[in-house]
Amino acid sequence: MNDFINELQLKIERLENEINFKNGLISILSHDPKELFGTFLWLIEELEQKTLSEEDFFKLLPQVKRDAQKNLQTIQDSNAWLKTQYGDFKIKPVKIMVMDLFHYLEEKYAAKLKEKNIQFYFKGDHNVFLTSDRLLLEYVLDKIFNNAVKYSFAGQDIYLQATTEGDQVVLSVIDSGTGIEEKYLSTIYNYGSPIFLGTAGEKGVGLSLKIVKNFISLLKGNIQITSAENKGTTVSLFLHKIIE
Secondary structure (H helix, E strand, C coil), X not given: CHHHHHHHHHHHHHHHHHHHHHHHHHHHHHHHHHHHHHHHHHHHHHHHCCCCCHHHHHHHHHXXXXXXXXXXXXXXXXXXXXXXXXXXXXXXXXXXXXXXXXXXXXXHCHHHHHHCCCEEEEEECCCCEEEEEHHHHHHHHHHHHHHHHHCCCCCCEEEEEEEEECCEEEEEEEECCCCCCHHHHCCCCCXXXXXXXXXXXXXXXXXXXXXXXXXXXXXXXXXXXXEECCCEEEEEEEEECECC
């Protein structure tokens, strides 16, 4: 009877977390587009009514661009999550060499790494592999690595580290950037948690890590974040070598 009650409580907890996740996502999606299009409309109307000069209009465009990039990222992240909600969605395990993941990130972020003069290195066994869903895993690493670049200063290094622990592969993205204050670490997956600008003014809505945690759960793994203000952040993924 106790086992049944414990299992039921776990199911209730998972459902509550899923409901909270969806409610928060709906709130973001309903708010951000209004903010973006409202700003566009205001600028155009002010320009048409000549209450805003063309010079001031162009001065405001960089901010509008940052807002547009933030909202586009929100939509892309949401679409990635929505694909996992279709009735026929299934994990598709394939053999993945960890070095292939390193090269995927290296190539995708080549321009941003060059722009910030950041060096990207691999640590660990070059022959490590795991069997997992490539699309979900690439999405997860993409979002974690994007944050590492965002919160790193020019000239710093970022590492992708791979280690094995029994039947698990531990993938860690390690940076020495701005880090996170201890008081914020416990709220990092909560909606309404503080949003911080990147070292080059990059903006976000804090949605990516929430979806990352959801995807890691689908991959039957775990995520661990350790960080210290002004010392950097390490995000570790604990993944089974094989998932079915």
